[in-house]
Amino acid sequence: MNVVNKNQLYFLVHLLITFVFAACKEEAVPLKIDRFEQNLFSVHEPGGVEQLKNLSKQYGVFYQSFAEDMLNISNEEAPEYYAPSLLKFINYPTIKQLKKEVDSVFPDLHSIESELGEAMILYRKFFHDKQVPKFISFISEFGYANVTYDSIVGIGLDMYLGNNYVLYHALEFPEFMIHKLRKEYIVPNAIKSMAIGKYEHQLKDKRFIAMMLFEGKVRYFMKQLMPELNDTILFGYTAKQMEWCKESEQMIWTHLVEQKLIYSSDVNQYMRYFNDGPFTSATGVPQDSAPAIGVYAGYQIISKYMRENSKVSLEQLMENPDWEQILKKSKYRPEF
Numbered sequence: 001m002n003v004v005n006k007n008q009l010y011f012l013v014h015l016l017i018t019f020v021f022a023a024c025k026e027e028a029v030p031l032k033i034d035r036f037e038q039n040l041f042s043v044h045e046p047g048g049v050e051q052l053k054n055l056s057k058q059y060g061v062f063y064q065s066f067a068e069d070m071l072n073i074s075n076e077e078a079p080e081y082y083a084p085s086l087l088k089f090i091n092y093p094t095i096k097q098l099k100k101e102v103d104s105v106f107p108d109l110h111s112i113e114s115e116l117g118e119a120m121i122l123y124r125k126f127f128h129d130k131q132v133p134k135f136i137s138f139i140s141e142f143g144y145a146n147v148t149y150d151s152i153v154g155i156g157l158d159m160y161l162g163n164n165y166v167l168y169h170a171l172e173f174p175e176f177m178i179h180k181l182r183k184e185y186i187v188p189n190a191i192k193s194m195a196i197g198k199y200e201h202q203l204k205d206k207r208f209i210a211m212m213l214f215e216g217k218v219r220y221f222m223k224q225l226m227p228e229l230n231d232t233i234l235f236g237y238t239a240k241q242m243e244w245c246k247e248s249e250q251m252i253w254t255h256l257v258e259q260k261l262i263y264s265s266d267v268n269q270y271m272r273y274f275n276d277g278p279f280t281s282a283t284g285v286p287q288d289s290a291p292a293i294g295v296y297a298g299y300q301i302i303s304k305y306m307r308e309n310s311k312v313s314l315e316q317l318m319e320n321p322d323w324e325q326i327l328k329k330s331k332y333r334p335e336f
Contacts, residue, residue, distance in 0.1 A: 031113050031135070033109045033135045033137050034135065034136045035109070035136075036066070036154075040090060040138075041096075049080055056081045061150070063081075067085070069147075070147070073085040095139075098158055101158075105183075106137075112183070112186055116187050116190065120132045122224065126314040133151045134152050135190065137155045142171065145189060146189050148193050148196070148197030160185060162183070165181070168181055176276060176291065180236050188229060191226060199218075207265050208261045208263065208273075208294070209262050212273075213301060213326055216298025216301055216302035216303075217298075217302050219234055235292070236292075237290050245296045249296075249297075249334045250335065255285065262327075273292065274295060301330050302317070305326050
């Protein structure tokens, strides 16, 4: 009979407590979304220019891009921190009303921060030496749902007000788009933007195979950071569209092969397989199809590749732009 002495027992208990504490400490790392729109709309006269100067210092490249890229303010106003146009923007009646509506839907972002925080815990697990991005919320009058700048991911809250939000319908946004303008998409879209921002340089390869497998890798990245994410949100599909894809996987792959799309460089021909819409608008694809079936096919190939090559890490997958190798080693052959 083995006997554990007091010193050994103390050591084991101490070791256990250390591991538990470390795990809890990892999970307790808070993530805060920096609410740029709240800071911007708190600017007031007198002293507006000086307040904007402080915001410019605080937000750096994001501040500049918000003004020039999102609001199309001339960089000739840069010496005054875009003050004239930004002050008009935040004081315009319809924009002030939009801000109130955003505040009513998002009085706080606690649940979103919690969900993002859980995803970032997994990100640190898969990418040990990579910096967790800074998340910043903003309002751009329905211009952008997400933007990325280096280590920044921007979240346009006015693009997630819910599919019953009156102005989306008044502005005649298409129904397939309105379906996705809700809270459930905030974190998945932020993670998707994060992946695209980090790896979109791989799309220098303009062939269909590159686009298909790149989009597949992005969805796989999302799924690894959000394991409980429903596939309808992952692909932006309705339940009916999701079911169609699952039932039609073999047909989708057969169609792509028969149309000689896999190695095609004709962007005008193949982008219809990646564009959003009510269905995939391509010859030979039925109108009851899901949109962007090239994305769905890419995800299935990437998932199969990772199952077949279990020693490949998520980081290695994301860094690998050898599309032919990935396709070959996936051994992808959908059969039912």
